Amino acid sequence: MxxxxxxxxxxxxxxxxxxxxxxxxxxxxxxxxxxxxxxxxxxxxxxxxxxxxxxxxxxxxxxxxxxxxxxxxxxxxxxxxxxxxxxxxxxxxxxxxxxxxxxxxxxxxxxxxxxxxxxxxxxxxxxxxxxxxxxxxxxxxxxxxxxxxxxxxxxxxxxxxxxxxxxxxxxxxxxxxxxxxxxxxxxxxxxxxxxxxxxxxxxxxxxxxENGAITKCIRWGYKPWASHNGQSLAELHQACTRMARADYCGNGQSHTSQDTPIDMYDRLGVLAPTTQRSAAWDPERASFEAAWAADGATCLSRTRDRRALETVMQECPGRFQKGPAVELGDGDRCTVRRVGASPGAALLRNRVY
Structure with a gap:
């Protein structure tokens, strides 16, 4: 919903x-x-x-x-x-x-x-x-x-x-x-x-x-002091701050730019994938980018700023590895995954043009 x-x-x-x-x-x-x-x-x-x-x-x-x-x-x-x-x-x-x-x-x-x-x-x-x-x-x-x-x-x-x-x-x-x-x-x-x-x-x-990621994520529905269906939104809010800035490595370094359209959806159902086309978003143009935890991405399919995935792997050596594609459902598929983390356990996912 x-x-x-x-x-x-x-x-x-x-x-x-x-x-x-x-x-x-x-x-x-x-x-x-x-x-x-x-x-x-x-x-x-x-x-x-x-x-x-x-x-x-x-x-x-x-x-x-x-x-x-x-x-x-x-x-x-x-x-x-x-x-x-x-x-x-x-x-x-x-x-x-x-x-x-x-x-x-x-x-x-x-x-x-x-x-x-x-x-x-x-x-x-x-x-x-x-x-x-x-x-x-x-x-x-x-x-x-x-x-x-x-x-x-x-x-x-x-x-x-x-x-x-x-x-x-x-x-x-x-x-x-x-x-x-x-x-x-x-x-x-x-x-x-x-x-x-x-x-x-x-x-x-x-x-x-109000122009920073902490506040944007609250406005999008992830209030860290609130809960949804009995579950705290604190970790989901933190994962959103990583996702909003495309902070893949969880080191504070962003990989996005001004006015980049994205669509996000989460495990708790606060936000669901956008399926209807509008002036603001065309789901047919979008593709899966990454799944997110509170400390950064758990897996990636692409980067938001279109740089090669290898550059992210070089930025945080040993954090990610390539391997067989991981299916997350709804057409989302990871090609680079976090070492020691389950992509399917991510709190948040997003798509981007």
Whole structure:
């Protein structure tokens, strides 16, 4: 049975969501300016916090899609960082640096919602949290708005600003696109490292931007905090993050590109294969790509970016081997399989043009 996302999905396509307007508390503080090449004087703590959540214009930089895990910018500089396994914000602490209200001592995560402790009714807007970049450096993150998703009451979208130490200003840490110029984020339990592996870390969570694989997989129906027919979707969500980025080796390296159409289906029946032709998907043009587990592909028939299968085998030596074709059913057939893994036990499969 298909979810509300419809009969097909686009792996690299940004999810087009109406970006609500969020208004922070007005402030008399004026953002600091500098001439090209001139260093910006460090702001005091009072100046820094006074500048947060002021409803700046959307960041309209457009970066490549389809490869991002967290959906955050790779660096604060003008030059795009080539390493897709980097991000300016990859985890966040539940203990606030500066609460929006003195009564908020900490936060807790309930499903996809951040809740103030000890009083759940307290607003989080204005709260500053301590985050961490992929390089392990601290970064302050301000919650500047929260809105429940109109189509799913379980999801709360957060508008974020992170303190850019280099430029001495608050900026949206999420990667923007033409269709989503001011992206928001979901709160998701646990953290993901540069290899794409998920770990439960006490006191930490992830603010996953809407243009990244973590959030896309949730929107496709794989909520890691939920269950389907009594079975947890946590591992299925993790397998989806590998599949969305074509991370065959489970090392965080993607093999896809922007706006690549795919069709996915899983063992639990959250999504089933698309059989009807539409403007978004033609099943007759598609062929089986791979079967997926939480730590990468269990078997492959082809690559999404059309490189030779041998290149994947060289990327992670000893992980895959060629052998007799393995029939998975419904016309899906593997020609390269994971050593020591059963292709038929995969959580998720997909087809691609």
């Amino acid at each position: 298909k979810t509300v996302m419809g009969k097909s999905v686009l792996a690299g396509l940004c999810l087009v969501l109406a970006a609500p307007a969020f208004a922070g508390e007005p402030s008399a503080a004026t953002p600091r300016k500098s001439s090209p090449g001139q260093a910006v004087a460090p702001a005091t703590e009072a100046e820094r916090y006074a500048l947060r959540c002021q409803g700046r214009a959307p960041n309209r930089d457009v970066w490549p899609q389809g490869t991002m895990l967290w959906g955050t910018r790779r660096g604060w500089g003008d030059r795009q960082e080539p390493d897709e396994r980097r991000g300016v914000l990859v985890s966040v602490d539940l203990l606030p640096v500066k609460p929006a209200a003195s009564e908020v001592s900490s936060l807790k995560l309930e499903g996809g919602r951040l809740v103030a402790m000890p009083e759940a009714s307290r607003s989080l807007v204005g709260t500053v949290l301590r985050g961490t970049s992929s390089e392990g450096k601290p970064v302050e993150v301000a919650v500047c708005g929260a809105e429940s998703s109109p189509g799913d009451a379980e999801l709360v979208w957060y508008r974020l600003e992170a303190w850019n130490q280099r430029a001495q200003r608050w900026e949206n840490p999420c990667v923007a696109t033409n269709t989503v110029p001011d992206p928001r984020a979901l709160a998701v339990g646990g953290v993901w490292d540069a290899s794409g592996a998920h770990q439960a870390v006490e006191g930490k969570f992830t603010l996953a931007c």
